[in-house]
Amino acid sequence: MPRVSFERIHKTYGAVSILKDLNLSVEHGDFLVLLGPSGCGKTTLLNMLAGLTDVTDGRIMIGDRDVTDLDPKDRGLAMVFQSYALYPTKTVRGNLRFGLASARLSSEEVDRRVAWAAKLLQIEPLLDRKPAQLSGGQRQRVAIGRALVKHAEVLLFDEPLSNLDAKLRTEMRLEIKRLHEELNPTVVYVTHDQIEAMTMATKIAVMNNGVIQQFGTPDQIYERPANLFVAGFIGSPAMNLKKARVAKRDGLVTGHFGNGQEILLNDYRFAQVPQEGAEIVVGMRPEYFGVPDSPVNGAAAVFDLPVAYTERTGSDATGYLRFDEGLLSLRVEPSQAARLAGGQKVRVAFPPGKANLFDAATGGRL
Amino acid sequence: MTDIASAATIGATVDSRPVVRRRKKRITGRSIAVIVFLTICALFFCVPLYVVLTTSLKTMDEIRQGNIFALPQVWTLEAWRFAWFEACSGINCDGLRVGFWNSVLILIPSLILSIALSIVTGYALALWDVRWAGTFLFLMFMCAFVPFQIIMYPLIAMTRSIGVYGTIWGVAVVHAVLAMPVLVLIFRNYYKDIPQEIMNAAIMDSGSFWRIFFEIILPMSGNILIVVLILQITSIWNDYLIGVTFGGFNTQPMTVNLANMVTVSTGTASYNVDMAAALLTAIPPLLIYFLVGKFFVAGITAGAIKG
Ligand SMILES: Nc1ncnc2c1ncn2[C@@H]1O[C@H](COP(=O)(O)OP(=O)(O)OP(=O)(O)O)[C@@H](O)[C@H]1O
Ligand SMILES: [Mg+2]
Numbered sequence: 001m002p003r004v005s006f007e008r009i010h011k012t013y014g015a016v017s018i019l020k021d022l023n024l025s026v027e028h029g030d031f032l033v034l035l036g037p038s039g040c041g042k043t044t045l046l047n048m049l050a051g052l053t054d055v056t057d058g059r060i061m062i063g064d065r066d067v068t069d070l071d072p073k074d075r076g077l078a079m080v081f082q083s084y085a086l087y088p089t090k091t092v093r094g095n096l097r098f099g100l101a102s103a104r105l106s107s108e109e110v111d112r113r114v115a116w117a118a119k120l121l122q123i124e125p126l127l128d129r130k131p132a133q134l135s136g137g138q139r140q141r142v143a144i145g146r147a148l149v150k151h152a153e154v155l156l157f158d159e160p161l162s163n164l165d166a167k168l169r170t171e172m173r174l175e176i177k178r179l180h181e182e183l184n185p186t187v188v189y190v191t192h193d194q195i196e197a198m199t200m201a202t203k204i205a206v207m208n209n210g211v212i213q214q215f216g217t218p219d220q221i222y223e224r225p226a227n228l229f230v231a232g233f234i235g236s237p238a239m240n241l242k243k244a245r246v247a248k249r250d251g252l253v254t255g256h257f258g259n260g261q262e263i264l265l266n267d268y269r270f271a272q273v274p275q276e277g278a279e280i281v282v283g284m285r286p287e288y289f290g291v292p293d294s295p296v297n298g299a300a301a302v303f304d305l306p307v308a309y310t311e312r313t314g315s316d317a318t319g320y321l322r323f324d325e326g327l328l329s330l331r332v333e334p335s336q337a338a339r340l341a342g343g344q345k346v347r348v349a350f351p352p353g354k355a356n357l358f359d360a361a362t363g364g365r366l
Numbered sequence: 367m368t369d370i371a372s373a374a375t376i377g378a379t380v381d382s383r384p385v386v387r388r389r390k391k392r393i394t395g396r397s398i399a400v401i402v403f404l405t406i407c408a409l410f411f412c413v414p415l416y417v418v419l420t421t422s423l424k425t426m427d428e429i430r431q432g433n434i435f436a437l438p439q440v441w442t443l444e445a446w447r448f449a450w451f452e453a454c455s456g457i458n459c460d461g462l463r464v465g466f467w468n469s470v471l472i473l474i475p476s477l478i479l480s481i482a483l484s485i486v487t488g489y490a491l492a493l494w495d496v497r498w499a500g501t502f503l504f505l506m507f508m509c510a511f512v513p514f515q516i517i518m519y520p521l522i523a524m525t526r527s528i529g530v531y532g533t534i535w536g537v538a539v540v541h542a543v544l545a546m547p548v549l550v551l552i553f554r555n556y557y558k559d560i561p562q563e564i565m566n567a568a569i570m571d572s573g574s575f576w577r578i579f580f581e582i583i584l585p586m587s588g589n590i591l592i593v594v595l596i597l598q599i600t601s602i603w604n605d606y607l608i609g610v611t612f613g614g615f616n617t618q619p620m621t622v623n624l625a626n627m628v629t630v631s632t633g634t635a636s637y638n639v640d641m642a643a644a645l646l647t648a649i650p651p652l653l654i655y656f657l658v659g660k661f662f663v664a665g666i667t668a669g670a671i672k673g
Binding site for chain 1: 561563564566567568569570571572573574577581582583587
């Protein structure tokens with residue numbers, strides 16, 4: 001039985017429909033990440049699960065309980081908020097204790113749990129401080145502690161790391177991952193940061209405009225995006241999406257790009273093979289291109305293209321080549337990046353079986 | 367080596383550079399105008415206060431000489447004693463102290479009632495999903511502008527029907543009711559600044575209206591409570607109309623007492639006693655200002671969220 005499930009959820013604010021017929025369910029111990037651009041309804045969905053927002057239509061189940069109309073405190077959930085939402089007049093200890101306000105526990109049990117959470121999150125020295133006397137990372141730890149003391153079966157996070165700097169975010173990401181492995185609760189985690197999603201999730205639901213575009217493991221989402229939106233949204237630098245026309249000759253299926261270049265598509269596992277001349281979109285991840293100007297054999301496509309510019313991001317570099325009207329990005333070794341001077345023509349190869357194909361009209365995967 | 371040496375010389379030259387003095391502020395025509403204006407304002411309040419204070423410390427003989435700006439030749443607290451213990455208000459000659467204690471007895475329940483009602487209403491309106499909250503607020507807002515005189519007679523009828531007319535409780539209830547609209551608006555606007563996420567966290571943690579109020583919201587309300595406290599103490603203490611209308615014969619507040627003393631004087635007017643009585647009536651609000659005045663400004667300017 002799934003731990004959390006949304007069944008035919010609708011949500012409208014006045015005349016505006018935010019979520020339409022949404023279905024989603026995760027198993028016990030899963031780490032579900034709701035991923036999507038700003039305004040797509042992630043927070044709305046999470047708040048409905050928490051009971052902070054009314055459901056217009058549909059049913060939410062936690063375990064075998066229908067919680068759709070239950071009070072937030074009776075749902076057996078704990079939540080960590082984006083702005084931490086610590087109680088400013090209470091000490092850290094007071095904040096953790098208030099996390100247990102609705103649980104009728106003996107005072108010793110409350111103390112034991114507070115001590116346990118404080119130790120787990122290494123905030124013991126901070127217990128008697130007020131939130132205003134803590135750094136951002138420390139506040140985040142306290143907020144997580146306040147959720148953990150409840151021993152809830154389901155933990156909710158709403159963009160908990162978005163107010164932290166890059167270094168701290170990496171640290172906290174590992175920390176949350178570690179807590180999940182150690183305590184193994186079911187987690188529903190909202191973010192628009194795909195790195196967080198890829199590193200922490202066991203399941204990702206990619207959302208756009210209130211609709212779940214794809215639900216799957218991080219690998220599935222990354223390697224086999226279900227449609228153009230997911231393909232373009234996941235991956236940095238983004239996947240190259242180029243329009244092409246299908247041609248069939250002597251048992252070979254190829255895609256012809258607008259600039260005369262072509263790609264061999266025989267190794268692609270078509271759900272159904274498109275018609276001759278059909279408009280498709282070919283998706284090529286930047287990191288699958290071979291080293292520029294290296295000897296080529298057995299490639300699906302070989303492009304001779306002029307360099308536009310290169311970009312270095314620390315451990316990585318991205319080269320941008322002129323392709324038709326637009327640009328084609330490819331990952332290169334930083335040491336090689338200097339060789340790619342602007343204007344110079346290079347030869348790059350794309351391996352077979354790595355392309356993603358989409359129907360140009362519907363955007364769906366072929 | 368040379369580098370260090372040159373760095374040292376640079377440092378030295380920087381240090382030895384003459385300090386640029388800040389220009390002295392010149393007195394401009396504008397600042398003179400401001401100072402003159404402020405002085406006039408100060409005199410406007412200080413001169414009458416001076417006269418009242420000195421007169422209250424004089425004997426009647428001295429006052430009759432007519433030199434109202436002179437300091438007392440003989441300093442005496444006799445007028446103060448008389449005003450407090452013996453002055454007549456109507457046929458009752460027990461002094462102002464009767465009115466003082468009535469005022470205190472009116473003040474305390476009025477304060478508690480008005481603040482308790484409006485703080486909880488403001489909290490509910492700002493932080494809970496109250497149905498018709500907008501309409502309710504608008505009505506409150508309109509009520510704040512209804513002149514007291516218009517509803518005075520209905521209020522008399524209502525207090526009479528619930529049997530509190532002419533008692534201290536009648537006055538307290540009317541004070542609480544009349545203060546509600548403004549106080550609710552003040553509290554609601556203050557609580558509106560509390561981030562929704564804190565309330566959401568509290569609802570998930572506890573879910574209890576009263577527990578959240580007492581443990582989370584009330585401790586965050588110190589500033590605004592001081593503001594409201596001062597507003598209410600001053601307005602209740604200085605009130606005359608409600609006291610004279612709803613107070614019974616023996617439960618009239620100090621202001622009514624004072625007015626009776628000053629206006630209905632049999633025989634000659636005792637200016638020194640009148641002045642002393644006026645000052646006695648004014649002391650409690652003044653005292654409050656001196657004690658918590660500095661929090662007042664802080665309370666008006668600060669929001670709810672502060673560590
Ligand atoms: N109380 C509300 N009334 C009307 N519309 C709302 C309300 N709350 C949210 N919305 C709308 O619902 C949509 C989804 O909002 P939501 O907060 O769920 O987005 P999100 O995916 O969490 O975005 P972000 O990543 O920016 O936090 C938005 O278009 C927003 O304008
Ligand atoms: Mg959000």
